[in-house]
Amino acid sequence: MNDVNEQIATVFEEAGAQGFLHAREVGPGTVPEVAFGADAPVVLASVFKIPVAVAYAREVAAGRLDERERTTIPARYRIGGIGTAGCADDVEMTWRDVALFMLTMSDNAATDVLCHRLGRVTVEKVLAELGLSRTRLTGCCEDLFASLAADLGVVWGDMAGPGGEPGELERALAAATPEQIWQSSVLDPARTSASTPRDITELLDAIWTDRAGAPEACERVRSMMRRQIWPHRLTSGFASDVTIAAKTGTLPAVRNEAGVVAYPDGRRFAVAVFTRAATLDDRLPAVDASIGRAARIAVDHLRQPAGRHG
Secondary structure, eight states: OOHHHHHHHHHHHHHTEEEEEEEEESSSSOOOEEEESTTSOEEOGGGGHHHHHHHHHHHHHTTSSOTTOEEEEOGGGOOSSSGGGGOSSOEEEEHHHHHHHHHHSOOHHHHHHHHHHHOHHHHHHHHHHTTOTTOBOOOOHHHHHHHHHHHTTOOOOOSBOGGGOBOHHHHHHHHOOHHHHHTSGGGOTTTSSEEOHHHHHHHHHHHHTTOSSOHHHHHHHHHHHHTOOOOSSGGGGSOTTSEEEEEEEEETTEEEEEEEEEOTTSOEEEEEEEEEESSOOSOOHHHHHHHHHHHHHHHHHHTSOTTOOO
């Protein structure tokens, strides 16, 4: 293990989590990298929304989807969380705002409505055309929650009940034993949407170099990712003059973030960090912070003059 990987290992160890990271400079050709468990299968959680956003932007650019068309997010998509997923009533908005809510605040209901409009084949085509063979999507957010419901032995229904009251799955989660949660399919890369850190930085590089679709489509995704609202993970490791465009992912014990770090000098770095904590606590500030710390160590290493990457 080289020095930079030893530093990264220490960060994750101190946070009480397993960590998996890949970082590379954006651009063509063979570039230096930092790889720490970069080819290990990892649970994507909401990081899967990045390829969904690419599929959406490609459909808009091709004229097959009018981003200004309005759609309704009904109560059946209320599965808990932020944005329209937590609303008590139906919400109407344009497709471009649906996509924005999906990426900036990780709105699960908005994600599912968009996924159903696009169709699974459209999203999977993005992965196939970019050669992301280690990335597998098993469905959208409601599919993830349905699998969790099945693991807990409850009939799938709304995550939240009428008026925001707890639904059957939410009550089952509150009553579940730690062993039931640890053994659930949503925490197993072999049984849920999964990828590798290296695959995800390849996806990011494709978006930032206009290989993931038409230039206007890629810029649409980049623009939305720059507006992501969460500052406690990747962003926490960098100064305010560094621009972060990223997407988080969260499940019990899982804290992830993948994005592109852009410096004032024009250099850009794709970073994907996935973690699995040793605890199921709802709040894991040390793990959240470890994502920014590990990413900063990796990027600082890559920013060294050529010949010093050792």
